[in-house]
Amino acid sequence: MESNHEKSILTLLNDFSIIKDIITVVTTENIKSLISDYECILRSEGIGRGSIVALSISDSFTLSMFIMTTLEMGCTDVLFYHDLKPAEYDQLLDYYPVQFILSDNDVFDMQWSSVRKVGGNVKLFKPGADLSIWEKVNTKKLESSVVLLTSGSTTKVPKAVIKPLSNIIADGRAILEALEMKPGQRILCAAPIDHAYGLGFGLLAPLIASSSVLYVSPSILPSQLVKKINNFNIDILIGLPLHYKMLAESRSDTLVLNHLKIALSATAPIGRDTLLKFQEKYNFTIWSVYGSSEAGVMTIQQDRVSKEEPISIGVPFPGVRLELISNEDLPHNCYELAVISGALAIGYFENGTYIDLKKENCWKTGDVITSEDDKYYLSGRLNTFINVNGKKVNPLEIEEVLMRHPAVKEAVVIGEKSDKRIEVPHAFLTVSRVIEDIILINYCKEFLADYKIPSSFTYLDELPRGSTGKIMRNRLLKNINGGESL
Template sequence: MQNWLLQRAYLTPERQALQFEGRTYTWYTLVEQAKRRAGQLITAGITPHSRIALLSPNSDELVITIYAGMLLQCELVMCNCRLSATEIQAQLQDAEVTQVIATSEQQHKVASNVILLEEVQQKEVRIVDMATEWQEQNTLSIMYTSGTTGSPKGVRQTYGNHLSSALSASLNVGMSPEDVWLCTMPLFHVSGFSILMRAVIYGNEVLLYERFDTAEVVHQIITGKATHMSVVAYTLAQILTQLEQQNLDVPPSFKLMLAGGGTIPERYLLRAQQANIRIAQTYGMTETCSQTATLPPQDALRKLGSTGKPLFFNAMRIEGTTEPFIQGEICVKGPHVTPAYIGKFATRNTMQDGWLHTGDIGYFDDEGYLYVVDRRADLIISGGENIYPAEIEQVLLGHAMVLEAGVCGIEDERWGSVPAAFIVVTTSYRQEEVEAYCKAHLASYKCPKHWFVVSQLPRNASNKIMRHQLRELLT
């Protein structure tokens, strides 16, 4: 395939490409900046085709560095800025990266081989011979996602995976070159990173923010600047509340909100309908480069709880059945599916008979619409973030005061769900010490928000914790 960035700058050099904190870039200027950054990365010691990690919040400089890495055909390990130093270091070791490019605020999370992004920006620019063609089977990005046991897995995402995902989404959403995608999703998540990839392929503009800001998002929507946006239930609720409180009208220029991270409540859909906002609910995962299935806005209320049908290039089935309304494991196939994991999971076969077994439980109705019953059994979805109980339990058990630990999700009005810890403790137990220990080893959103000291945990005959029974203890 043609080098996407060189091709985009050649085809539409004067078209707007990116806006961040008042700074704007056309596709020509953005790609020229990426070329310069590629030369600076070479000066900083980055080797073409090497595996490097990026640790930075959203910014135009991060976008330029991502595109520069693509021009050098590096494999980009996108690190989650919200993780603790312990979590980051474990992923860097597993990925065996050669260098880490981090901002000064994130530098303390990296033990070695770190290059400050601010210093890279001041480096000498070397001339780099840019490849005019890319191989679709080559790895573009690597993102870590926890498995059902809580162990992080490094997911390879190839150029072909991203291309297939972008084309499927375009056929589904109906993007045009004049569209502007408002991005508040972190670029280290596939939801945010895929927006950048689609922008290159579609040639549309990205209106980028470091973090979600309700007032700013609403302003960009009602003034007609933004046409599309990706949200989770929490951010959608914030937007709707401000629109209602200020009695603001959403113009027809705003076309669609793509909603992921869990089912959108009916009351939100009704409010969105009143506000003239079209919602398309999606099902996807890191292993599928974002969307696999999407529910059209016109079906949002008719098919409550559904995530729609597979996108054009994709196929889905329920393991063990072809009958409607029978639950089973959701399996996915298509050119958007990762070819393999890296690191300690590299030998794990991602495909069985050509199908990715997601670990999620769901069913199809009699019209072929997918319903996800349970996201990886014990998964906690908090504000769109995936949290796995086993990972938190492992940290808790690392403290001397905790003898046993079980974690489950508790419904939360603001975040949808938050972690709750059930622990068996020693007589010297002090909660403030255990909480401080968690904060040092876990991202803040993973730390338990509710604590319950119990005499024993519910276990089965194999002594495995039955997490679904933890919720029953609350009553």
């Protein structure tokens, strides 16, 4: 049963601290004082319980302070990524209008005059928008809640996933228990906290555990990341797949992880090659977290990776139950994964429609899972399977084969409509050297049935990625349909 203390940030603050630099630590008392100061300023501008507030702030420390303040005030926090273009912000605000914007991004100055500065470089804006879309959600459920915009959506705009503070705290407690986090541990968060992964692992779990957090930019260089880990005696690293890829491929022999006990990764799968290189270089195993904005954390994979064995999604977090749902459109031994969890979102908006997840009592992830020897393996997504003349093709299978070729660095396979109005596999690649299509086609023929072999290839300098490093398949899909250049 949900208790009142699960709805308050201040009652959870015990001995939580934020490390600013080698000599500056923001203590619990400092944090409470800042929250009080920010609350006074925001209330004087009309922000209070039930206010819809967008936050788009580049500095993770400042963002964390305003998230804690506004949630304590009973606001609904809509977390916008801070590095979007003006047209992208306009589109988001058309779909998800807000009363107030707190941001250090000058893009908002182009549309509205800021009311005032409210802390550091953060300014307050009042768009004066029509908020009728939010009336589809129970007002009480919106109070002290976070709205997460899902980067993986293939729709025109991201889904808006609504999670009350109590659900986010449930996620934090599951993380704390699974990692056995202890008071005083030092955590380095290199993940953006406007994303579910960074918010849960980099703010809520450390706050509940009375740990200390050091925030760094997700774009930090490998050498600087290792330096921070060692100089600050970091116990737990909250990293992104791109961080581990750069560390694994670093040519430096002086990078050593002295104090680190746990290295976590999420937002996208890490390639086997990166996992193996990292293990060999640092004698350290990366723990991979599988989750979603809608369900929160789901599973964690902690086993050492080998060259041959398939990599499972690991074991469920405490309080999480997995269910496999049969689907006649899927190949044999493939199922859609559903999740039941106390951290489940209350619902989400998609294309203007509100979906109430509490009525469903579970989240159907859209992920396709195979099961073997009581272990679960991720096999792709329902909406990414390619229908080749009635035969369902898993793009991950093709990607894995392509990435085994020594010239291929990364591969993403998308279903493309052919002249015969059927789908065929199209591969987007980054490569280490120039290579002809026919060589890759012949290579694929050694491992794949003819109908699974890509019919065409696009070579890119880099694959399009979101702020967390996740590959943006929707942009690739738009590209082959002629709607967007890369």
